[in-house]
Each structure stands twice: as structure tokens, then as C-alpha cells.
Amino acid sequence: MAGNGMTRRGVLRSGAGVIAAGATGLSAPMVHAQGTGGRLAVGFWDHWVPTGNEATRQIVNAWAQANRVDVQMDFITSTGNKLLLTIAAEAQARQGHDIIAMATWLVSEHARMLEPVDDVMGRLIGRYGAVNPASEYLGKTGGRWAAVPATSGSQYKGAATRMDLMKQHAGIDVQAMYPAETRLGPGADTWTWENFLTAADKCNKAGVPFALPCGTFSDAVDWVGAVWRCYGAEMVDARGNTTLRNNDKARQVMDYFARLFQHIPNEMFAADDATNNRALISGRTALIFNPPSAWAVAKRDALQVAEQTWHHPSPMGPAGHFVPHLNFFWGIWNFSRAKSAAKGLLEHLSQREQVAKMVEASDGYDIPPFASLTDLDTWSTVGPPRGTVFNYPVKPHHNATPYIAISPAPPEIAVQIYNQGLQTKMIARMVQNKEPVDRVFAWAERELEGFRR
Amino acid sequence: MADGSAIAAGRVPATAGQPRTGTLKRMARRRSTLAFLMALPLLAVIAGLVIYPFFYAIELSMLNKRMTRFVGIDNFTFLLGRETFQLVIFQSVLFAVTAVIAKALIGFVLAHVLHALPAKGQRKWRGMLLVPWVIPPAVSTLAWWWLFDPSYSAFNWMLAVFGAGPVPWLGDAGWARFAVILVNTWYGAPFFMIMYLAALKSVPDQLYEAAAIDGATGIQKLRYVTLPMMRNIISITVLFSLIVTFANFDIVRILTNGGPQDRTHLFGTYAFQVGIQSGDIPLGAAVSLFMFPLLAVFAVLILRGVNQRTKEGL
Numbered sequence: 001m002a003g004n005g006m007t008r009r010g011v012l013r014s015g016a017g018v019i020a021a022g023a024t025g026l027s028a029p030m031v032h033a034q035g036t037g038g039r040l041a042v043g044f045w046d047h048w049v050p051t052g053n054e055a056t057r058q059i060v061n062a063w064a065q066a067n068r069v070d071v072q073m074d075f076i077t078s079t080g081n082k083l084l085l086t087i088a089a090e091a092q093a094r095q096g097h098d099i100i101a102m103a104t105w106l107v108s109e110h111a112r113m114l115e116p117v118d119d120v121m122g123r124l125i126g127r128y129g130a131v132n133p134a135s136e137y138l139g140k141t142g143g144r145w146a147a148v149p150a151t152s153g154s155q156y157k158g159a160a161t162r163m164d165l166m167k168q169h170a171g172i173d174v175q176a177m178y179p180a181e182t183r184l185g186p187g188a189d190t191w192t193w194e195n196f197l198t199a200a201d202k203c204n205k206a207g208v209p210f211a212l213p214c215g216t217f218s219d220a221v222d223w224v225g226a227v228w229r230c231y232g233a234e235m236v237d238a239r240g241n242t243t244l245r246n247n248d249k250a251r252q253v254m255d256y257f258a259r260l261f262q263h264i265p266n267e268m269f270a271a272d273d274a275t276n277n278r279a280l281i282s283g284r285t286a287l288i289f290n291p292p293s294a295w296a297v298a299k300r301d302a303l304q305v306a307e308q309t310w311h312h313p314s315p316m317g318p319a320g321h322f323v324p325h326l327n328f329f330w331g332i333w334n335f336s337r338a339k340s341a342a343k344g345l346l347e348h349l350s351q352r353e354q355v356a357k358m359v360e361a362s363d364g365y366d367i368p369p370f371a372s373l374t375d376l377d378t379w380s381t382v383g384p385p386r387g388t389v390f391n392y393p394v395k396p397h398h399n400a401t402p403y404i405a406i407s408p409a410p411p412e413i414a415v416q417i418y419n420q421g422l423q424t425k426m427i428a429r430m431v432q433n434k435e436p437v438d439r440v441f442a443w444a445e446r447e448l449e450g451f452r453r
Numbered sequence: 454m455a456d457g458s459a460i461a462a463g464r465v466p467a468t469a470g471q472p473r474t475g476t477l478k479r480m481a482r483r484r485s486t487l488a489f490l491m492a493l494p495l496l497a498v499i500a501g502l503v504i505y506p507f508f509y510a511i512e513l514s515m516l517n518k519r520m521t522r523f524v525g526i527d528n529f530t531f532l533l534g535r536e537t538f539q540l541v542i543f544q545s546v547l548f549a550v551t552a553v554i555a556k557a558l559i560g561f562v563l564a565h566v567l568h569a570l571p572a573k574g575q576r577k578w579r580g581m582l583l584v585p586w587v588i589p590p591a592v593s594t595l596a597w598w599w600l601f602d603p604s605y606s607a608f609n610w611m612l613a614v615f616g617a618g619p620v621p622w623l624g625d626a627g628w629a630r631f632a633v634i635l636v637n638t639w640y641g642a643p644f645f646m647i648m649y650l651a652a653l654k655s656v657p658d659q660l661y662e663a664a665a666i667d668g669a670t671g672i673q674k675l676r677y678v679t680l681p682m683m684r685n686i687i688s689i690t691v692l693f694s695l696i697v698t699f700a701n702f703d704i705v706r707i708l709t710n711g712g713p714q715d716r717t718h719l720f721g722t723y724a725f726q727v728g729i730q731s732g733d734i735p736l737g738a739a740v741s742l743f744m745f746p747l748l749a750v751f752a753v754l755i756l757r758g759v760n761q762r763t764k765e766g767l
Contacts, residue, residue: 081729088729109732112519215712269605269713270624275603284604412518412732419730421712428714432625443536450535453518 029046039070040338040345043086043097045153045328046077048293049089053147055151055361056349063348069341078103090333099346102147102329102402104138105272105418108411111141115332115339120347121145128352128370132394134325134404135369145446146331148346149369151355153328154393155291156367156402157222158313162208162305165286167271169206170199178312179378180387182397193230196315197260203286204219204263211279212264214428215273216421220257220271220290222324224423225405226255230317235417235448236409242448244441249319254430254437261431267426289324290312292365292382307384312391313432322403323394359361364389371396418453467650513738520735528739537715541723544744548634549698553565553691555638560645560690567646568653579650586643594707597636598623598740629709633717636704641697647691652686653679685759692755699744720744 042060047053053075060171064071074097076083083101090096091110107114121139125131131139135149161174172195177188200210213220227236233249236242238368244250268275277294279285281302288294298306313323330349331343348354355368360378368374374393382389394400405423406414426444435443480486517524525566532538563582567575587595600607601622609619622632660678669677680687702721711718711726718726720740728737 084729088734092734105732158609216710265604266621267624268601269620270629270709272710280606282605348755416731416733420726432713444535450531450537453531 006404016203033446038338038341039072040064040099041072041074041097042342042345043074043076045083045101045103045150046075046079047152049362049365051294052119052152052358052366055357059349059354059357060345063345067339067341067344069345071345076101096333098338098342099222099330099332101150101153102331103153104327105411105415107139107329108141108148109415110148110331113334114146115142115334115336115342116146117148117332117343117346120148120343120350123347124148124350124370129372131369132325132371132402134402134407135327135329136194138327138404139329139409141411146333147329148350150328150330151350151358151366152328152362154367154369155326155365156313156394156395157219157226157289157291157326158311158325158392159287159293159315160280160290160295160311161287161307162280162283162285162308163310164308165203165206165208165289167200169208169286170202171334172199173340174310174312175385178310178391180390182395184397191313191315193227193256193315197256197263199287200260200263206286208284208286209263209265209362211276211285212260212268212289213273213276214261214264214269214424214431215271216419216424217271217273218326218418219273219276219290220424221405221418221421224257224427225418226314226322226324226403227256227317228405228423229322229403229407230315230319231256232317234409235406235422235444236413236452238408238410239451240413240447241443242452244288244445249439250441251437254426254440257427258430261427266432269432280309285449292363292392295388296363296365303384306388309388310385313391313394313398314402320396321400323398323400325367325394325402325404327404334336361365364392367393384421413448413451417448420445420447455644511739512741513735514742515583516735518733518735524735528736529743532736532739532743537718538723538740541718541720541740542675544630545699545719545744546747547630548637548701548717549695550633552637552641552698553694555634556641556645556694557687557691559638559642561647563642563646564649564653567650579647582646583643585640586647591642591703591707594636594704595641597632597639598696598708601632624713626713629678629713629717633705636708637698637701640704641694644694649683652683656682682722685762688755688759692752695751696748699748 028248044053044056045054056075057073060071060073063069076086078084083103084106086096086103087100087106087110090100091113094113102110102350121131130136131149135154139145139147139149159174163173163175166172166174173187176185177191179185197415200212203209212223214224231253232249233253235244235250235347263348276285276288276290278296280288280290281298283302283305292311295309295311298309313321315321330346330386332339336342350368352373355366355373356376356378358366359368359376364378364382371394374395377388380387391398394402406417409417422444426440429440429443430437513520514528515523515525517527567579567582570578599605603621603624605623606619608622612618612620621628623629656679660682661674664674664678697720700721701719702725705719705722706718706725709717711722715723720743724737724740727740728734
């Protein structure tokens, strides 16, 4: 944000910093002489887990001290869209923070105003391996990395299941299927959306229906989008063409939703992102799709519920196993005057040691973009029950793919489909209004035509 | 001022500065200048927060999605052809007109009830009835949301006590529209009440006494004395409320987020969804500007009536 005016003292101090860093054996990429002694303003996402911010603050302060950079941190809440509005205002004003946290689609939306970070990502990928496909789809624009996938705030929305209720009413032992070990248990290969529907029916009849939202909030859009992908159905292809007409896979997935929503309470069409959490915490549901935030609240307010909650991937479909993923990124505005220091900080934040601290502080909520970093101890030790979040991150042995709803459609179209909840509205029209699928598809096509303008 | 300075300069060239100071002093002493200076901070605020954003919104609405090219009225014509936007226009009119009528009726009744109360009790009731209007709407709407909550609705719990089934307050299009209108009415009715109460207090008692002598009934007094005396205040209040209700954002945003199936979206919420959330700021600006011609029509009609009555009164 602020300029890093060079003074005689500043230059001397910068030189001293670089020499000192070299002498003490600090890793080279962390130290950037251009930014040393400068100022850096960072807008982080205000973490829902209270201790999440503190870990980030400590990491950044330690880095700032080592690199002699004056870092100003703001933790901006996403509640009430404050972070979204801050980003929009800074983009319009072309001033503000140097680094800003951005969720999902905002990277492609503001890519023209973001400093490319191919150099940072090149080094990180070289060190930790490939980034998950959802992060790559959202973080790259025109083949270039526009932002660095962030650990803080990134989350999966796999299943948070009440083990006892699922076993009692549907006869499915999710803990056995997905044990807290790097292997799949018996029955994991039968964890399909069709068997899920049978379980939904049984749990609904038992009075603990699955709390699956179908409004326009992200919890709803994310899981519905993953089901579409698991059936190999897409509304818009990677080139931006509408693919609904004569699309058997789309019909198949809509038929599935028609059958599934016979066992889901009607109130879920009005649900927001907190409705499913409350359903789990109050013991009124056997399953939700959510990160461990609902479980964390239950641990504080309803321990008996938390003790019976087990996190594991969402089911697989005929076209593959795709788990809903919602990503955060750290972008550097191109109007920043401290780009070099900003890159240094982002690279530092993405190192294994810092990622481990963030994951630990968030009780396992935060998800790094690299599959090679999903072996951290925190996910094995957090409880009760111990190991409940072991299978929360998608791990190599799950043979699943992290997925952001609506991909691979071009992001400028996908963002509109996502934020306006087109897929969930299609389900609502079919289930609530009892409209024939053809009419629903025709309506969706007209909407898509507008999104492609 | 220029002429005055020139004359002064011609007469006394050696002391050219003094007459100018004198002119400034005279100007400063003028009541109109003083009034302008005192209003200047407010004018600056209006210019910065109303006039500039308005023209900026017009500029934005005429750009393409990436804000790199002038597209004229393309955004407006595009919107008018969209099914969802046509729904938004219908809903905004339905929401504003229904809510304003409900608020006006309730406010009118409450004002009369309060006016009939003895002065001592009236103050207490007036304070209590104003409570909905003084609570920040975002906070009170959250409380309403808990009452309508899809899973734990307090209203449904009460209905269950009487053996009735649950109502999908926010999940069904009809009920959701009813819910947002109800909350807006609850929030805005006290404004009408206090305005009407002030108008009622300004009606001279002699008019009622004269009507009573002529044998007028209560309804006749209302029709031939009260309403004509209140017509201007009713018109102005309705206009103010229409403007505010059309531009409503928080109630719909918190209660329904425009759902179910876009059936409760208003201009404000739809503009936010399209402009900020979906990254199409020019289209969002165009959505919000659609309020302007609609409100301008209402304003012209209402203010013309007020002007006519004022002239007749003079």
C-alpha cells in the first residue's frame, strides 16, 4: 500500500539485512532486498476459528522481524460480504492493501489487476508437487498464476456424519469405511450417490434426515455441483458452450436429485450456510456436507454430538469421485509498491512449517493446496473422537479429486452460475414447482445465454 | 461583485484592497450568503455521497463488463430482455406498493388511537410504538429471521401448539414475499404513525366542533375534516416511504437472499448479486438505476398533487 521510499539509512539497513540473512542461513527465497525495510499492508481473511488469526499473526510478525519489513495486518471478515466489498472498493480505487485474501472466483475476476506469481508458484510446486485441480483452475488465468492458493480459509465440504445414527438407521459404518489411517476400509467402494440416497431415505424415516441445503448459498452450490460432476454432467463446457440440450448425463443427475429430495426436508430450499450446521449441532440430522466448523461448535456446545461426528469424503458417482472444495487465495495488487516483499511473504506462508502452524491453530479446518501437505499430524490427533478429521482433507489414498462447482466452465461464466445458484434453482423448480425437466433446462439455457454476454 | 470591484478600483486606485474587503464584509452580512455558507457542509456531503455516486453509476452502467468500452444503453436493453429481471421489476413494485399501503393504513389507525389517548398515557405508548423504527433494521430483521427460521421457526412452534402444520415462511415463494413485506411494514409503520400523529395534532379543534354542530358522524368527520387536512402530509409521507422501500436491501438480503428461486429479489439485492457477487459492476449499476425512472414517476405525480393543493389553499 504505502511506498517504500529509499533513504540512506534504509539502504544501509537493507544491505545489512541481506548479509545477516545469508550469514544465519535463512532460506534465500524468504529474503528480498528490494522489500527489506519497506512497508507491507496485508488484508487477511478473518478466520472463523478464533485462534486461526493468531497463528497467522505470529508467523507474519516473525517474518517481518527477520526481513525488517513493517507489516500492517488487517483481518477482514467475510461476514456481511465485508471482504468482498473491500476487494471491490480497492479494485475501483486502485489503492489499499498490497496483499489481499480472495475467495474462489475473485482471482479470475481481478486477474488483470493482480501481479503474476508464476515465480513463487514455480518454486512452491517444485518443492511440494502439483497443486490440486480446483486451486489451479481458480488461481490461473491465461496460463499464468494470478494468486497464491492460501491455506488459511481453504476448506473441503465432505461429509460430517453422525456415526451412531448412520450405523443405527442406515447400517453404514463410516468410521470403518474411512478409518484414521492411510487406507480405505471395507465398504468405502460402495460409498456411492445411489447408496447415499438409500441411506437418506432410511435416516429421513428415522426422523434424522440429511440436512442438505438447496438455496443459493455456497454450501448448497458446492455439494450440488460435486454431484453434477460425479455424474459427468456439465452445463457449460470449458470453451463456454452450453451443453444442456440433449444431455443425457444432465438428465440423469436431475433424475437423481428428484429422487433424493423426496427424502430431504422441504425447508432445505430456504437454508443458508448455517442451517446445516445447526441441524448437526442440535442432533436433528445424521449427515451434512461441511468443513469441521460445525463439529468445532458441537465440541464446545454439544459434546455428545461432537463425539459421534466423523468427517470423510462425499460419495462417488458413475463418472468419478469429486469432493466439494472452496478455496482461498492471496493476491498481490499490481498497484502495490512492495511486490517483492509481498511475494517473499506469500512464499514464506506457503512453506510446510507455516502451513502446519495454520492447520494446527484451526483444529484442522485449513487446507493446503498441495496433496503432499495433507499428512500433517493435526488431522490425526484432533478429537473427540480422535481422528475425526483425519479423512477431512482429500488424501492420495481416497482416490478423489477436489472440485469447485461449475468447473471447467470459463470462470467469467461459472462465477455467475455459482453465485446465482443456477443448479440449485433448477432442482427447486423441478422439485418444488414440479416443472418438467425439459422446461427447467429451457429456463436454464435462457439464463446461461445471459451469463455468456 | 466584479462590477462593484471595478467601480471601487476606479475611484480610489491607491487603496484598491479596502473596498473589496468591504464588499466581502457586506456579502458576509447578507442573510442569503450566510445561509449558503451554513448549508455548505451539507451540500458538500450531498454532492460527495449522492450526486457524484449517481453520475458515476450512470457512467458505470454504460460500460462493458470489463469496464473498458462504452456500450451506451446496451446494459439496460439487455436487462429488459431477461426473464429474471422482469421478475425483479414486478417484485420491487409489488413489495414497495403493498408495504407502503400497509404501513400507511396501520400508521393511520395507530395515529388515531394514540391521538384519542390522554396526554399522560400517550407519551408512553408513543415511545413503545416507535421502537421498531429506532432499532437498526439489520438487527431487527435477524430477530425476524429467527422467528421464520426454516428449521426452528418460533411461529411454527406456536402453530404446532394449536395443532397446525408448519408454514414454509422462507421456503415458498408466496410465503417468502409475505414475510419480507410483513417485516418491512413492521419496521416502517411507526414512521407513518408519528407523521400522521403530528398532522392530526395540527388540525384545529374548531373544525371538529363545527362539524359536530352540523351533525356530522365520526366517519363524516374523518372524511370531510381529517383527511383533507392531512392530504399533503399523507402524500409526502407516502413518497418518502416509497423511495426508501424501493431501495430496500437489508430485509431481503437477511431473510431470503432473494430466494426462493429469485422470487423475493428487489432492485437493490439483485444489483448486489449481479454487480458485486458475480463481478459485473456495470450491469449491477444498470439494475440499480432502474429505480430512478420508476421513483421519478411516483415523485412527479405525488408532488404535483401537493403543489396543486398548496396553490388552492393560497
